[in-house]
Amino acid sequence: MFGDLHHLSHHAAWRRQLEMLLESAGEGIYGIDLRGRCIFINRAGAEALGYTPDEVLGRNMHYLIHHSHADAELMPVHDCRIFRAFKEGRGCRVDDEVLWRRDGTSFAAEYASYPIREEGRVVGAVVTFNDITERKRTEAALQAAREDLERRVSERTAELSAANARLQQAGEALRRLSAHLNRVREEERAHIARDIHDDLGASLTAMQLELNWLRQRLEDDAKVCAHIDAALDIGQTAMGAMRRILNDLRPGVLDHLGLWAALECLLQETESRSGLLCLARIAPEVERCRLGREAEIAIYRIAQEVLTNVQRHADAHRVDVDAHAQGRTLVIAIGDDGRGMGVPATPTSFGLLGMYERARALGGELHIDSRRGFGTTVILTLPEVLA
Numbered sequence: 001m002f003g004d005l006h007h008l009s010h011h012a013a014w015r016r017q018l019e020m021l022l023e024s025a026g027e028g029i030y031g032i033d034l035r036g037r038c039i040f041i042n043r044a045g046a047e048a049l050g051y052t053p054d055e056v057l058g059r060n061m062h063y064l065i066h067h068s069h070a071d072a073e074l075m076p077v078h079d080c081r082i083f084r085a086f087k088e089g090r091g092c093r094v095d096d097e098v099l100w101r102r103d104g105t106s107f108a109a110e111y112a113s114y115p116i117r118e119e120g121r122v123v124g125a126v127v128t129f130n131d132i133t134e135r136k137r138t139e140a141a142l143q144a145a146r147e148d149l150e151r152r153v154s155e156r157t158a159e160l161s162a163a164n165a166r167l168q169q170a171g172e173a174l175r176r177l178s179a180h181l182n183r184v185r186e187e188e189r190a191h192i193a194r195d196i197h198d199d200l201g202a203s204l205t206a207m208q209l210e211l212n213w214l215r216q217r218l219e220d221d222a223k224v225c226a227h228i229d230a231a232l233d234i235g236q237t238a239m240g241a242m243r244r245i246l247n248d249l250r251p252g253v254l255d256h257l258g259l260w261a262a263l264e265c266l267l268q269e270t271e272s273r274s275g276l277l278c279l280a281r282i283a284p285e286v287e288r289c290r291l292g293r294e295a296e297i298a299i300y301r302i303a304q305e306v307l308t309n310v311q312r313h314a315d316a317h318r319v320d321v322d323a324h325a326q327g328r329t330l331v332i333a334i335g336d337d338g339r340g341m342g343v344p345a346t347p348t349s350f351g352l353l354g355m356y357e358r359a360r361a362l363g364g365e366l367h368i369d370s371r372r373g374f375g376t377t378v379i380l381t382l383p384e385v386l387a
Contacts, residue, residue, distance in 0.1 A: 022041075025128075028046075029042045030056070032082075034123065036060045037061070038060075041056045061082075065099045068098075070098045082127060085114075086122055089117075089122050092112065099129060175361065190250045192249055196246060201242060208236070251266070259300060266304060267279075267319070276311070280322075282321075285325050286330060298361065299362075314340075318336065318337045325386050328383070329386070331380070331381050332382075335378075
C-alpha cells in the first residue's frame with residue numbers, strides 16, 4: 001500500500017480519506033518518506049508552523065522546521081532524532097527541542113516519531129507534535145519558584161542556625177553564670193556560718209557561763225533561780241537553733257568527713273524533725289570515693305532540696321537514698337512513698353530549676369520519675385566521676 005508514498009500522497013481518493021482523519025486531530029501530524037520529504041500534513045500542524053498544507057507537501061521537513069537547536073545552532077541531519085528513530089526502526093518521544101515557524105521564530109515542541117512499515121521494512125515515518133511553550137513557561141516558573149523557595153529556606157535555615165548558635169552561647173553563658181552564682185552563694189553561706197559560729201556562738205556560750213555562775217551565787221533565792229533556769233533553757237534553745245541554722249548554711253561534717261557522712265547526718269536530722277523513716281544504702285566502692293569540694297556541695301544541695309520537697313508536699317512515710325556505681329558512673333536515687341506528682345516537661349519552680357542546673361554544672365543529668373499515687377524518685381547520674 002505504501003510502496004510509492006509520493007504517488008499515494010497525490011491520489012485524490014486517498015487524500016480525501018486521509019484528510020478527514022488528519023483534520024479531526026487537534027495536534028500537528030505529518031508523514032515523511034525515507035528522504036525526509038513531507039507526504040501529508042494536517043491543517044492544525046501546518047497552521048502551527050505558519051504554512052498551508054499544500055506549501056509543506058514534498059518539502060524536506062528537517063530543513064523546513066527542524067534545522068536548528070533552540071540557540072539557533074544548526075542541527076545536522078544525522079543528529080535529528082526523528083530521522084535516527086525511523087532509520088533505526090524504532091519510535092521516539094522528545095520534549096526538549098524546538099520546531100521552527102515560517103517567520104523564523106521557534107517554539108518549544110513535544111513530538112513523537114514512529115516508523116511506517118510495509119512488509120517488514122520501514123518506508124517512512126509519522127510525526128505528531130504539539131506546541132508546549134506554555135507548559136515550558138509554567139515549568140520554568142515553577143522551577144524558578146522552587147529555586148527561590150530553596151534559597152529562602154536556605155537563608156532562613158542559616159538565620160535559624162545562627163540564632164540557635166547564639167541561643168546556645170547564651171545558654172552556656174547562663175549556665176556558667178548559674179555555676180558562678182552557686183559558688184558565690186556557697187562561699188557567702190560559709191562566711192556567714194563562720195561569723196555566726198564565732199560571734200553569736202561565743203556570745204551564747206559566755207551568757208550561759210555567766211548565768212550558771214549567777215545561779216550558783218543565788219541558790220538560796222528559789223524565785224531568782226527559777227528565772228535563771230528559764231534563761232538557761234532559752235539559751236540552750238538558741239544554741240540548738242544556731243546549730244541548725246549553721247548546719248543548713250554549711251554543714252561542717254561535709255567539709256570534714258565528706259559527702260556520704262553529710263548525707264547520713266542530713267537524713268538523721270530529717271527523720272528527727274519530720275518523723276519520716278529515712279534509709280540510706282551507699283555502696284562501698286562509692287563510699288570510698290571523694291568527688292571534690294564543689295561537686296559534693298552541689299550533690300548535698302540537691303539532696304537537701306529533694307528532702308525539703310518531700311517534707312512539704314509528698315505526704316510520705318519513708319525516704320530511701322541509694323548510691324551505687326555503674327562502671328565509672330555514679331547514680332544517686334532518692335525516692336519516697338508519697339502521693340507523687342505530675343512531672344512538668346519544663347520545670348518552672350526555682351527549686352526544680354536549681355536542681356537541674358546543679359546537675360548540668362556537674363556534667364550530669366537529673367531525672368524525675370513520678371506518678372500520682374505511686375511516689376517520686378529523683379535520679380542523679382554523673383558519668384565518669386568514679387575511679
